[in-house]
Amino acid sequence: xxxxxxxxxxxxxxxxxxxxxxxxxxxxxxxxxxxxxxxxxxxxxxxxxxxxxxxxxxxxxxxxxxxxxxxxxxxxxxxxxxxxxxxxxxxxxxxxxxxxxxxxxxxxxxxxxxxxxxxxxxxxxxxxxxxxxxxxxxxxx
Numbered sequence: 705x706x707x708x709x710x711x712x713x714x715x716x717x718x719x720x721x722x723x724x725x726x727x728x729x730x731x732x733x734x735x736x737x738x739x740x741x742x743x744x745x746x747x748x749x750x751x752x753x754x755x756x757x758x759x760x761x762x763x764x765x766x767x768x769x770x771x772x773x774x775x776x777x778x779x780x781x782x783x784x785x786x787x788x789x790x791x792x793x794x795x796x797x798x799x800x801x802x803x804x805x806x807x808x809x810x811x812x813x814x815x816x817x818x819x820x821x822x823x824x825x826x827x828x829x830x831x832x833x834x835x836x837x838x839x840x841x842x843x844x845x
Contacts, residue, residue: 706769713762717838720755724803724831727752731823734816741816749823753807756830760800767793784839792837799833802826 727749734745780786806826810819 706766706771709762709766709769713759713766716755716759716762720752720759721831721834723748723752723755724827724834727823728827728831731820731827735820735824738817741819745820746810749807749810749827752827753803756800756803756834760796763793763796784841787837787839792839795833795837799830801830802833803830806830 730745730748733739734741780790803826806822809822809826813819813822
């Protein structure tokens with residue numbers, strides 16, 4: 705059961721990160737080209753938000769059904785265990801919170817430039833944090 709959920713978490717990550725990258729690139733293009741914020745731009749950001757929140761929920765299931773459980777938290781000297789049991793979840797939660805703040809913030813803004821700027825900053829920072837703590841060595845096994 706654990707292996708299936710972990711594979712789902714790893715596989716869904718490709719889609720979630722791809723959608724997040726597309727949303728960040730789209731927001732930078734909109735910001736720098738000074739185009740109007742359209743329904744298409746909103747949907748791109750919304751799909752990225754939904755995918756990354758789904759990834760978070762799958763990640764919580766993986767974390768709590770892991771054979772290591774919370775026992776790995778006591779072994780902080782092991783870098784690989786520390787990454788998967790503490791750094792990866794914590795940094796990704798912070799990144800997802802930033803992405804969610806960007807989504808909430810854009811709803812209160814009125815100009816296209818400010819909406820694209822909010823997505824560029826918050827989604828960009830969230831993506832950076834998420835990419836910084838992906839266990840790349842486990843991903844490509």
